[in-house]
Structures are given as structure tokens and as C-alpha cells.
Amino acid sequence: MSDSMITPPEPVGTTKSKVRLQRHPLLGQGEPAVWLCGGMVALSALMILGLLYIVVHNGVTTFWPGEVSLIKYVELKEKKEKGADGKLVTTTEEIKKFYMGEDSREEEYIPENQSTPIRRVLRRTGNSELSNTHFTWMDDRWVAEKSEPQWAMVVERLEWGVGYGILKELTVGQERFETPEKAWAKYQEVRPKIQQLVDEREHILKVDVGELNYAMDGIRLDLKKTALKHGEKSSEYLAKKKSLEAEEERLNGEMNALMAKKRSLDEQLSEVRVVLVTTVGKTETTEGHILPANPSKRDVPLLAWQIVRMYPANQLVFLDKVGVYFSRWREYLFDDPREANMEGGVWPAIVGTVVMTMIMVIIAVPIGVIAAIYLREYAKQGILVSIIRVTVNNLAGVPSIVFGVFGFGFFVYGVGSFVDGGPSSPMVPGRWITLGIFALAVSFLAVTSTVAMLAASRKQNYKLKMLFRYGAIGGWVLFLGLVILLVATNPFFEGFFRARLPDPTFGKTALVWASLTLALLTLPVVIVATEEALAAVPKSLREASYGCGATKWQTVWRVVLPRAMPGVMTGAILAIARGAGEVAPLMLVGVIKHAKDMPVSLRPPFVHLDQSFMHLGFHIYDLGFQSPNSEAAKSMVYTTTLLLITIVVVLNLSAMWIRARLRKGYLDGHF
Numbered sequence: 001m002s003d004s005m006i007t008p009p010e011p012v013g014t015t016k017s018k019v020r021l022q023r024h025p026l027l028g029q030g031e032p033a034v035w036l037c038g039g040m041v042a043l044s045a046l047m048i049l050g051l052l053y054i055v056v057h058n059g060v061t062t063f064w065p066g067e068v069s070l071i072k073y074v075e076l077k078e079k080k081e082k083g084a085d086g087k088l089v090t091t092t093e094e095i096k097k098f099y100m101g102e103d104s105r106e107e108e109y110i111p112e113n114q115s116t117p118i119r120r121v122l123r124r125t126g127n128s129e130l131s132n133t134h135f136t137w138m139d140d141r142w143v144a145e146k147s148e149p150q151w152a153m154v155v156e157r158l159e160w161g162v163g164y165g166i167l168k169e170l171t172v173g174q175e176r177f178e179t180p181e182k183a184w185a186k187y188q189e190v191r192p193k194i195q196q197l198v199d200e201r202e203h204i205l206k207v208d209v210g211e212l213n214y215a216m217d218g219i220r221l222d223l224k225k226t227a228l229k230h231g232e233k234s235s236e237y238l239a240k241k242k243s244l245e246a247e248e249e250r251l252n253g254e255m256n257a258l259m260a261k262k263r264s265l266d267e268q269l270s271e272v273r274v275v276l277v278t279t280v281g282k283t284e285t286t287e288g289h290i291l292p293a294n295p296s297k298r299d300v301p302l303l304a305w306q307i308v309r310m311y312p313a314n315q316l317v318f319l320d321k322v323g324v325y326f327s328r329w330r331e332y333l334f335d336d337p338r339e340a341n342m343e344g345g346v347w348p349a350i351v352g353t354v355v356m357t358m359i360m361v362i363i364a365v366p367i368g369v370i371a372a373i374y375l376r377e378y379a380k381q382g383i384l385v386s387i388i389r390v391t392v393n394n395l396a397g398v399p400s401i402v403f404g405v406f407g408f409g410f411f412v413y414g415v416g417s418f419v420d421g422g423p424s425s426p427m428v429p430g431r432w433i434t435l436g437i438f439a440l441a442v443s444f445l446a447v448t449s450t451v452a453m454l455a456a457s458r459k460q461n462y463k464l465k466m467l468f469r470y471g472a473i474g475g476w477v478l479f480l481g482l483v484i485l486l487v488a489t490n491p492f493f494e495g496f497f498r499a500r501l502p503d504p505t506f507g508k509t510a511l512v513w514a515s516l517t518l519a520l521l522t523l524p525v526v527i528v529a530t531e532e533a534l535a536a537v538p539k540s541l542r543e544a545s546y547g548c549g550a551t552k553w554q555t556v557w558r559v560v561l562p563r564a565m566p567g568v569m570t571g572a573i574l575a576i577a578r579g580a581g582e583v584a585p586l587m588l589v590g591v592i593k594h595a596k597d598m599p600v601s602l603r604p605p606f607v608h609l610d611q612s613f614m615h616l617g618f619h620i621y622d623l624g625f626q627s628p629n630s631e632a633a634k635s636m637v638y639t640t641t642l643l644l645i646t647i648v649v650v651l652n653l654s655a656m657w658i659r660a661r662l663r664k665g666y667l668d669g670h671f
Contacts, residue, residue, distance in 0.1 A: 052645075059642030062635040063328035065321050068152040068164060068313040070279065071099040071123070072145035073138060098279040099136060100152060100164040101125035102313070104631065122631065126162040127278055134161065135631040148314045151180040153276060155302065156309040161339050161632070163302075165276025167312070171301075173271045183274070184312065187304070190272055198305050201265045204258050212255050214603070219244050219251075224499040272304035332639065337594065337614075341622055342632050346640060348598050352511075352613035353647060355599055356590070357580045359515035359607075360522065364579075365572050367519070368526025369561075375527075376534040377556050396524035404585030407517030408509075412589060416507035418488070420497045427489035439482040446475030505610050511599045512609035514590025518582060522575035529574060533567020534560060562662075569659035576651045581644065583617040591618040593626075616644040 075095045080088050101123040108117040119140045128134050155163040169176055170183035172190060177183040223237075223244055230236040308331070311324060335345030379385045417424065427435070453468035497505040506512070537560050545555040561568075583591075592612045599611045620640050627633035 055638055055641050055645065058635065058638035062639045063325050063332070065154070065311070065313060065316060065324045066102045067148055068100060068102055068154060069123070070147045070149050070152065071101075071138060071143055073097045073099055073142050074144045075139075075142040099123065099125050099138065100149075100166075100279045101136070102154070102164075104135060124162065124632070126164045127160075128629075129160045130278060134629045150314060151184075151312055152314055153310055154313045155274075155276065155307055156343070157302070158306045158308060158338060161343055161629075163276070163278075165278040168275045168277050170304075171271075171273040171275070187274065187310070190304070194269065194272060194305050197265050197269055201262060201269070201305075204262050204265075208258050209255070210597075212251055212258070216248065216251055219248055221499045228499060269305040270303060274302045274304055274307065274310070276302065333643075340628060341594065341619060342627055342629055342636060346614075346616065346619060346643065348595055349614040349616045349619045349640075350643070350647070351598050351600055352591070352595070353580060353616045353644070354651075355607065356511060356515055356518070356586075356613065356615065357576060357651065359511070360518045360579045361572055361575060363515060363519040364522045364526050364575055365568070368523050368571065369530050369568055371523075372527045372530035372534060373556060373561070376531050377552070377560065392524045392527050396528070399584075400521055400582050401584040401588075403517055403521045404588040407513055407520070407585060407589040411513040411516055412507065412509060416504065416510070416513065419495060420505050420507045421495035421501050422493045422498070423489050423491075425489065426491035429491045432486065432489060432491055435482065436486055439479060439486060442475055442479045442482060446472055446479050449475055509588070509590045509592070509612050510610045511590055511607075511613050514586050514613070515609075517585050517589045518579040521582065521585065522579045525574045525578065526568075526571040529571030530564065530568050533564035533570070536567065537563045566659045566663040569655050569662065573652050573655045573659070576655060577648060580648045580651065581617055583615070583621050586615055586618055587621075591615045593618075593622055616640055616647070620644065 073096070075097070077093050077095060079091050079093045081091060082088060104122045104124050106119060106121045108119050110117050121138050121140070122135055123138055124134065125131060125136045126134060149166055151167045153165055153167050155165065157163060167180040167183055169178045170186050171177075172186065177186045223241060226237050226240045309324070309327065311320075316324065332345045333350070334347050336348060337346060338344035375385060375388065426432075449468045449472035453465055453472055456464035456468055495501075541559050541563065542555055545559045550558070590612055591614065593614075595612055595614045597608075597611060599608050599613045600606065601608065620637055623633040623637045623640065
């Protein structure tokens with residue numbers, strides 16, 4: 001027997017000790033909490049990915065061309081009539097219709113008095129000027145025939161949206177091409193020339209005429225300024241009017257020449273016409289041919305220059321569809337909108353969004369960084385600074401529409417009206433001068449108190465220092481209030497744009513007010529992020545800078561701030577992400593449905609801060625809630641949302657790249 005099998009006897013009088021295993025409750029163990037946190041992260045990621053998938057899938061497929069179908073639709077409708085005996089008799093009426101269009105989406109529904117679901121398809125039938133509708137639901141029960149005509153054309157027009165029809169003929173001057181093959185071949189031949197003439201016509205209307213109108217407005221404003229300054233009967237006004245008459249006559253001559261050139265282009269463009277046979281109001285004859293119920297609606301002549309794009313949908317191969325797809329994307333990204341923003345492009349909205357966001361960042365980031373530096377590096381930590389920090393954090397949670405109301409009331413009606421026409425209630429000149437002298441005296445006392453406070457600080461006289469400190473603070477606050485009052489009631493200031501009144505220049509919604517409003521909205525984000533970045537800089541770096549003889553400002557500027565720049569860029573990224581997607585405040589202070597001119601041009605000052613602008617966020621709102629054609633706008637909503645997300649991501653990636661470069665330049669060394 002081995003020794004391991006022998007158990008030594010226990011001593012008499014001793015008891016065997018029991019080992020207790022400590023049991024922790026379920027909530028005291030870490031594994032469930034880890035799984036819960038991981039599950040929430042996974043759920044959040046799935047929700048974000050699902051949202052992005054819906055937006056990307058619907059946005060990318062918007063412009064893909066589909067086949068055009070010709071539908072013979074025979075619908076049975078019950079009709080109740082009085083019979084010969086006076087009783088109600090139910091009869092069935094057969095209604096035959098013909099539709100031409102593209103499939104949009106499908107769904108299943110259960111009709112009344114039935115238990116089985118029925119499939120129905122929403123088809124875009126277009127030709128809204130004839131049918132008063134853009135889309136039509138078609139029940140599979142009533143679709144008698146469905147075909148895909150070879151020469152079914154999709155026509156995207158400058159007006160009335162998309163149209164469908166079978167190509168019949170093309171007229172070029174006195175020539176007529178009466179077969180679809182010849183008409184389509186000739187149309188492809190003359191289309192480049194038509195586009196060249198259209199571009200020339202658009203250049204005349206948008207650029208040449210615009211420049212002449214701008215010059216004429218300058219002449220009228222110059223004459224009105226002279227009248228306001230000297231009076232309409234003064235010699236200065238009469239001399240000015242005489243000198244400007246020749247210039248105005250020359251501009252009128254140039255305008256007449258441009259209009260004559262435009263009329264000549266219109267005559268050339270009107271020579272090319274396309275004739276389509278539509279299915280609107282069609283019935284079927286005994287021979288089986290489709291004929292119109294109203295002969296005036298059979299042939300629809302279209303001026304070729306009013307056609308943006310036309311193609312035989314059922315003859316396109318894959319590469320042709322790819323060409324149409326990218327052509328639509330090019331139009332969407334770089335052209336102006338049309339048809340209540342449901343057709344065309346969003347180039348003005350892209351420019352407005354980017355320009356407004358960049359101006360907002362330029363305003364918000366420097367102010368936020370300066371405020372954060374003062375709060376973290378200079379301000380004495382106490383109850384006042386704590387109140388300011390709490391206020392800043394609370395401002396970050398204020399609804400954005402509140403900022404919009406403030407911007408509309410303060411910037412548009414207050415500052416904007418003051419800049420245009422001066423103060424609404426100017427002070428009496430003598431009283432204003434007296435108040436100005438008093439303000440200068442207050443400023444002298446404030447400067448004296450500040451100098452005395454610095455001298456007492458150097459002498460380490462605490463009581464005098466505090467006395468002069470409160471005096472300096474009170475003096476500067478009073479001086480600032482007096483300066484604001486003097487500016488707001490200045491009787492000698494009549495505004496910078498008085499000659500333009502009653503048409504306001506800055507006393508209306510404008511790009512500058514929208515940028516300032518969103519800068520106020522995003523300012524708390526920048527301040528908080530910058531303060532955290534400054535607090536993260538090691539204290540040893542400050543002490544080393546002081547030990548080398550650097551001053552407080554030199555330490556902040558050359559040591560602390562460069563190390564905190566990645567955090568500052570984080571604040572800028574958060575400001576871009578929030579400001580670029582805001583819509584509610586912009587609706588009050590700057591954005592409009594359709595802007596005639598973009599806020600950026602080649603005419604000085606190049607960025608026109610006084611103009612209203614278009615914004616992608618408001619474009620999405622307008623399409624989703626204000627569009628007369630909700631079905632056509634639905635796909636554009638996804639596409640514009642995808643574009644806005646892409647722009648925000650590009651701006652954020654640019655800021656992240658700058659932040660990474662700054663962080664790489666200030667990495668700590670290792671031994």
C-alpha cells in the first residue's frame with residue numbers, strides 16, 4: 001500500500017475547518033454587463049448600417065432607366081341604376097384604358113369583400129399636362145395586355161416633367177422624317193447643334209442680361225444716392241443725371257441687341273419639333289389599333305430644345321443604360337433645379353450648403369477657442385466661471401428653432417435693418433454728443449482703474465487690487481453698454497444701403513445671418529471640446545515653459561495650444577456635423593426654396609453675404625413635405641439625403657486628416 005493511501009488520524013479535540021466559497025450576485029459579476037454593453041453596441045451599429053443601406057440603396061437606384069410598358073387596362077365597376085320597375089339594379093360597367101409608363105414599386109392589398117391579397121403596381125405614367133397625374137396604381141386583375149413597344153420614348157422636359165409616347169415623326173424646318181427610325185437618327189444628328197444653341201441662349205439670359213441689369217441697377221442707385229444727399233433739384237443731381245443718361249442709353253442698346261439675338265436663337269430652335277403619339281384618352285377600335293378619344297390629343301408636338309433627354313427605353317442595352325444613368329447623375333450634381341425641385345439638379349443647394357458651413361466654421365471655431373482658452377487658462381476658477389460653464393453646456397441642449405427665432409429677430413430685423421437704413425429711433429444730436437463725451441470719460445476711468453489694478457498687483461497690495469479690479473470691471477461694462485447705445489441711436493448714420501430701400505439688402509434673410517445663427521448654435525460644442533483638449537495637456541509642459549522664462553501667453557500660444565489642436569479640430573468636426581444638417585433655423589434666417597442667383601460668383605466681392613441661398617437639408621424637407629408630386633419626390637429625397645451625408649462625411653474626413661497631421665507632429669518622444 002502506498003503512502004498516499006494512508007490518511008493520518010486527526011488529533012483528539014480538534015474540529016475540521018470548512019472552507020466557504022463566496023458567491024457574488026449576478027449583478028455583481030462583470031460578464032453579463034460586458035455582454036449587455038456589447039449587445040447595445042451591436043444593436044446601434046445594426047441600426048446605423050440599416051439606415052445607411054436604405055438611403056444608399058434607394059439613392060443609388062433613382063436614376064437607373066427602366067423599360068416602358070404599354071398596358072391595356074380593363075376595369076370592371078359596379079353601377080347601381082333604377083330599373084323599369086323603379087328598383088335599384090346593379091350592373092357591371094367595363095372601362096377600357098391604355099397606359100404607358102415605367103414600373104415604380106409594387107405591393108399587395110386585400111380588396112373589399114375579398115380574403116386573398118391582390119398585387120398592384122404603381123407605374124409612372126407621366127404626361128401630367130394631359131392626364132393631370134404623374135403616377136397610377138394598376139391592379140393585376142384588370143391588366144388585360146402588357147407589351148413593350150420598340151419605339152416607346154422616355155422624354156425628360158424642361159416643363160411638365162417626364163413624358164411617354166411612341167415616336168412618330170421629326171420636323172426640321174420644311175423637312176419631315178415620318179418613320180421612327182429616320183426621326184430618331186435625325187434627332188441624334190441635330191441634338192448637338194440644338195444643345196449648342198440652348199447653351200448660347202442660357203448664357204445670354206443668365207450671364208449677359210444679368211450683367212447689364214447689374215450695371216443698370218448701379219446707375220439707378222448712384223443717381224438715387226445723389227438725390228438723397230443733395231436733393232433732386234440740386235445742380236449736383238442734374239449734372240449726375242446728365243452724365244449717366246449716355247451710359248444708360250448705351251446699356252439699353254446692348255440689352256436690345258441681346259434680346260434680338262435671343263429671338264433669333266428662338267426662331268432657330270423652334271424649327272426642330274418632335275411628334276409623339278401618347279395613350280392619354282385612347283380607346284380601342286375593332287381593328288385593334290390605339291386611337292384617341294379626343295383627336296386634339298393624339299399627336300403631341302414638342303420643341304426639341306425643351307427636351308432635356310430623350311431615349312428609346314426598350315432598345316437600350318446595358319452600356320446604353322449606364323450612359324443614361326451617369327448622364328442623369330451629372331445633371332443632378334451640376335445643373336439647376338426645375339419643376340418645383342423635383343427634376344433637374346441641386347448644384348445651387350450644394351454650393352449654398354458648403355459655403356454656409358465653411359463660413360459658420362470660420363466664425364465659430366476662433367471665437368470658441370478664444371473663449372475656451374480664457375476659461376481654462378486665465379479665468380480664476382470660482383462660482384462665476386462655474387455658472388458660465390453650466391450656461392454653455394445648457395446652450396448645447398437648446399432646440400435649434402430657438403436659435404432661428406433669435407437670429408431672425410436680432411440679426412435680420414435688428415442688425416440688418418440698422419445696416420440698411422440706420423437707426424429706427426435716432427437720438428437728438430446734442431444729447432448724443434453729450435452721451436459720447438460721458439462714454440469717453442467712463443473709458444478713461446476704466447483704463448485708469450485697470451492700470452492701478454496692475455500696479456497694486458505688482459506691489460502685492462491685495463485690498464487695493466480688488467478695489468481697482470471691481471472698478472475696472474464696472475467701468476468696462478458701463479462703457480460697453482454706452483457704446484452699444486451710441487451706435488444704436490447714432491443720428492449721423494443713415495445706413496450703408498439707404499438708396500436701395502424699401503428693397504432691403506441685409507434687412508432680410510441672407511447667407512451671413514444664417515452663418516452667424518448656426519455659429520451661435522455650434523459655439524458651445526467648440527468651447528467644450530477645446531476646454532477638454534486644453535485640460536488634457538500635461539501640466540509638466542506648462543511648468544517646463546515657465547522654467548525656460550516664457551510668459552503666460554507664450555506658453556499658451558507656443559506650447560499648450562499646439563498640443564490641443566487635435567481636440568480643437570474635434571470640436572470643428574462636431575460643429576460641421578451638426579451645422580451642415582440643421583434645417584429649422586435656416587428656414588427663418590436665410591434658406592429659400594429656389595434661389596435665382598448663387599451666393600458665389602465671379603463678380604466682386606465673390607461671396608455675396610446678402611443673398612439668400614439654397615440648402616440640401618431644406619431641399620430634403622421641401623421635397624418630402626411640400627412637393628405636389630410626392631411619389632416622384634420620394635426617390636429624390638433618398639438621393640439628396642445620400643448627397644448630404646456624402647458632403648458631411650467629406651468635410652469631416654478633411655478635418656480628421658488635418659487633425660491626424662497635427663497629432664502626428666506633436667507626439668511625445670520616447671526614450
